[in-house]
Amino acid sequence: MFIETPKALVLKSKEDTFNFLNELSNFRQLMPDNIDKFEVLNENRFLFALKGMPEIVLEKKEQTQFNKLVLGAASDKLPFTLTADILEVNNEKSEVTLSFTGEFNAMMAMMIKKPITNFINTLATNLEKI
Template sequence: MKLETPNKSINKSSKELYEFLEDVKNFEKLMPENISKFEILGEDKFLFALKGMPEIVLKMKEKTPYSKLVLGSASDKVPFTLTANINEVSESTSEVNLVFEGEFNAMMGMMIKGPITNFINTLSDNMTKTV
């Protein structure tokens, strides 16, 4: 399953946006309102839970300075990645889109498609307000 957000314009350089997202503590500021738990587990790892959903641990898997960050599930039970693609538009503006990719059976895919789509859209929307 692959889900993608539309490109969002951010009033920060690609370097500033990248450095914001590189610090996993900042993801708490991007979380939806229905977050029930957020905990930093290390420099590159955090746990979060949304109301009615299980806890998820995300770990920084890949970093390409100023253009791409990949977070992945720390659990092998539900393997997925969340990629932030950053494109510089000008010295003070960049665009970002989020891509969620995971392998799920058909039933699980149907159950999580809506909540995951809402989740990544909220992260993307909150970047335009917070960063």
């Protein structure tokens, strides 16, 4: 399953946007209003839970300085990645596209597609407000 957000315009340079996303505690600011729990576990992992949903631990999987950050599920039960691709617009603006990639059976994919789409769209919308 692949889900991608429209580009989010961020009023920060590409470097500042990357540094913001690379500091995992900043993801708290991007989370939806129905966040139930958020905890940074270490510099490479954080845990979050939305109301009525199980806890998810995300960890840094890959990064290309100032261009890309890939977070992935720390558990192999639900393998997925959340990727932020950062493009420079000018010295004071950047665009971020968030994409979700996961391997799920058809039934699971059908159940989670809408909530995941809403979740990453909220992250992108909130990213425009930083």
